[in-house]
Amino acid sequence: LPIYKPDSKCYNYFYRTIKKSGVLKRIKMNFKKINIITGHYGSGKTNVSVNMALDLAAKGEKVTVVDLDIVNPYFRTADFKELFGKHDISLTVPTYANSNLDIPALGFDMNGIADRDGYIIIDVGGDDEGAKALGRYKPIFDRYDTQMLYVINRCRYLTKEPEEALQLMYEIENASGMKCTGIINNTNLGSETDSEIIHRSVDYADKVCQAAGLPLVAVTAKDEYLDGIDKAYPIKVYVKKLWEEFGDEAGQ
DSSP states (O other), X not given: OOOOOTTSHHHHHHHHHHHHHTOSOOOOOOOOSEEEEEESTTSOHHHHHHHHHHHHHXXXXXXXXXXXXXXXXXXXXXXXXXXXXXXXXXXXXXXXXXXXXXXXXXXXXXXXXXXXXXXXXXXXXXXXXXXXXXXXXXXXXXXXXXXXXXXXXXXXXXXXXXHHHHHHHHHHHHHHTOOOOEEEEOOOBTBTOOHHHHHHHHHXXXXXXXXXXXXXXXXXXXXXXXXXXXXXXXXXXXXXXXXXXXXXXXXX
């Protein structure tokens, strides 16, 4: 395929043309009954979780999102209660999530949640404490069709090298007593993300998958950055860094 500078007139025309022709193919996510999304700080796992929930809801499926991210008070699925409500997505959160108290108390009836019709998306904190919180529900997860997807981001501190990303995955597995079943490449640099960043992450993600012995489930990014990418799963950006949100407000 020819290479054009992103956002140029030639690029936009070429992109629209081949997209209409069917050359650009996007995957359909293979959802299980219970879908656990984990990853290190800044991997973008919460944004991936939000997109997966909205994807299922758009197909008319019943969806419950469980916010088990007790580690990071700034980027929680609990903050999307209004958005989820508009799409009939159920949300279960720690007792103190989205309040002035940042010490959540876990009191989930996970048995009851798992017995609900439809799909479950669980957003898990990205360190040992978050993984331990997940681990207490392992006996329940073992009774259902469950997958645990590890989200990686080459642009994030401490996971820039495949070995670093792999080590953090092992730490999450050891703390939770559960094993990851697949990897999502969600490499991004926030608002500075472009197609070049996504393409440069392909080899990195392949090395992580090969070393872990796990399949690459998806490469996630805005649709316009995914041309030529295998296992592309377009997503929108719902979770923004605090400084990006302030920048948006300043520009209004």
